[in-house]
Amino acid sequence: MEDKSKNSRRSFLDKSLKLGLLGVVGGVVATKLVDATAQEGDTVRVLTQDGKVMEVDSNAVKDIQHSHESEDYNVREGFPGRKFVMVVDLAKCKNALKCVDVCHKEHHVHTPNAWLKVFKMKDNENSSPYWMPMFCQHCDKPACVTVCPVDATFKRRDGIVLIDNERCIGCRFCMAACPYNVRIFNWGEPVQPGIEKDHHGTPEFGGKPSVIGTVDKCDFCPHAIAKGELPHCVAACPTGVYYFGDLYEDTVTNGEETVKFSKLIKDRAGYRLYETMGTSPSVYYLPPVDRLVEFEDSDYSYEQVKHVPIPTEEKE
Amino acid sequence: MSTREQIIKKLAPKEFNTLGVIWVALLSIVSLAGIIAYIDQIRRGLEVTNLRDYAIWGVYISNFVFFVATSFVGAFTASILRLSQKKWRTPLVRIAEMVAVAAIAMAGVAIILDMGRPDRIPYLFMYPRLQSPIAWDIIIITIYLAFSVMLLYIPNIPDFAILKTFYKDKPFLSKVYGFLAINWTGSAKQIKIHQKSIKVIAVSMIPLALILQSVDAWLFSTTYRIGWDSTNLGPYFISGALVAGIGALITAIYMVRRFNHLEEFITDKHFDKLGRLLVFACLVYLYFNMNEYLIPAFKSTQGEAEHLQELFFGQYSLMFWFAIGGGLILPSILLMFRKMRKPFPMFIIAILVVVTSWWKRYIIVSPALLHPFMPIQGVPEEWSHYFPSLHEWLITGGTLALCILIITIFVRFIPVVPIQRTLDEMEITATENDKN
Structure with missing residues (x-):
């Protein structure tokens, strides 16, 4: 159990760091899982790590670039870094x-x-x-x-x-x-x-x-x-x-x-x-x-x- | 005391009489019907069967399990009776091996019949995954088939040499026997190698046979299915195989003895011994049946209770009690009486045992699939029942006929009772015309 959670966290951190997401919104994770963005004018609602919904300026949020869009995608391997x-x-x-x-x-x-x-x-x-x-x-x-x-x-x-x-x-x-x-x-x-x-x-x-x-x-x-x-x-x-x-x-x-x-x-x-x-x-x-x-x-x-x-x- | 020539004449394979020809023709017709039905199945897919998404395996798989079980008899008579030095086995070993080779060969065929894509068989070797019980099954069936063929062929070499001489007036037949005899002369050196080879193969057969039956059981017990998810399944299958195998052996021996007039060699004594063995096998199998059915019935967890209800009192109860009562309890009681261990009563009992053994496999395979953990919903009502379709019966009948046909052809060309060994045991020494 512990190994698994460590793994997922590492993978999560790895990805996040790569994308610079944490740096941008300061501890706020974008909700956009698969492009389900709720764009409402200048603000956008996001979910914080502790589960609170807050509205932030849409400029502060960057889209997650999932690495499956890269060329190393393999049908038998799946979308890298996702579960x-x-x-x-x-x-x-x-x-x-x-x-x-x-x-x-x-x-x-x-x-x-x-x-x-x-x-x-x-x-x-x-x-x-x-x-x-x-x-x-x-x-x-x-x-x-x-x-x-x-x-x-x-x-x-x-x-x-x-x-x-x-x-x-x-x-x-x-x-x-x-x-x-x-x-x-x-x-x-x-x-x-x-x-x-x-x-x-x-x-x-x-x-x-x-x-x-x-x-x-x-x-x-x-x-x-x-x-x-x-x-x-x-x-x-x-x-x-x-x-x-x-x-x-x-x-x-x-x-x-x-x-x-x-x-x-x-x-x-x-x-x-x-x-x-x-x-x-x-x-x-x-x-x-x-x-x-x-x-x-x-x-x-x-x-x-x-x-x-x-x-x-x-x-x- | 018969002379050597007389014995050879008596034991040499016989041509078919009218009855034999009718028998072969009949088997060929049934086999042919099966082949035609199978071609249709290939053309139209498995939808010609009554198998559907819940009853995913049916009569093809239970038939496969039956063949695998029957093939156990080869290892049993040839190896276990050999190691326990039972002299009376001599006239029975050869026919047991014939039954074993035919059964294991047909087991290989039977499993292919169930495949949705038989055209992709090479994938099993191109992309094998060793953690799959199917991979284990393919490996062990192949090895067991190879060893069974060797165990049928190698002890026969001296007999082929004898037959080569015996059929001097039939050049082609003589030539074939000569080829099969691979220059057997009966020299001391050859006998030594020969004995050693047989011993190695016979001893290897025991673990192979036990692995074969166990792997066959594991095909089922490695799943979560109610009715299969049992640690008892390995020994249960092994003991069941002994019952099916001895039943098939008695049936075959009776018919061969009757039609090849071998009463002199296969005597009442042999039937008596086989009868005792069958009682033993039935009782052991009965014990594992108790483990398999009564202990889960005692606990009656929800799924098991439903499953066992169906078997004991539901739609499968007739088959279930026919298999347990008619196939195990009745034979073990009847065969405890000496009178019942005479050839003809034994023959009838053995047929009963073989038929119920076949149905027993059906009972093991089919009902378990119809008791999934999730309810059967969102499918037509008829998908929650299973009974084989005409195609399935024709194809299954075809495999059974083909199996008997293979045994018949073996009996036609291979001496049923080992000639050389019989001579040795009767201490009839070789005459001058033996050396050629």
């Missing part, structure tokens, strides 16, 4: 399925091959039910990667677990190993109308297009991150369930608000799924307390998600 985390606020989820919708559209997948599903959960008979978005947990100790015989699925330094579907032999051991059951297999020829064929199945694009006889899963949208955007599900959620960010910067954002990751997890008692298994996921959940919406007591059914349309329109 992505996701926080899912279960209190806010109302099963709007916008995340599923946009995920399908952007990744050209469709039900039942969804990379992102919203589960109806009920932990025990006395507790109340809640909706839980479920997708790849991008574990730090991924069971799927350990068992892959050909290095088709791999974990990058930025914490993203990806699949090279030009390498995958389709043995499905990773699917057997994954305790979260988030992996999808292309049993037949994938139906993907309107898919761009140009970026051809590089792991960077998380197996896009899908390849018959290989495994797919949530890729944490590295293609969006590379463009300085949030993963599609984060951006699409109407209630701001998803927070995405960089562990080294200790900030996560849901597109509307940007918060300090460590404080959020501490204050809201964030947890990870099946912590006891030692997989060390990068996805944190906030317990479904004080929920935004009352849980509709309608039964969960497959029909609900089945009608999320097969994307036919071309990508933008």
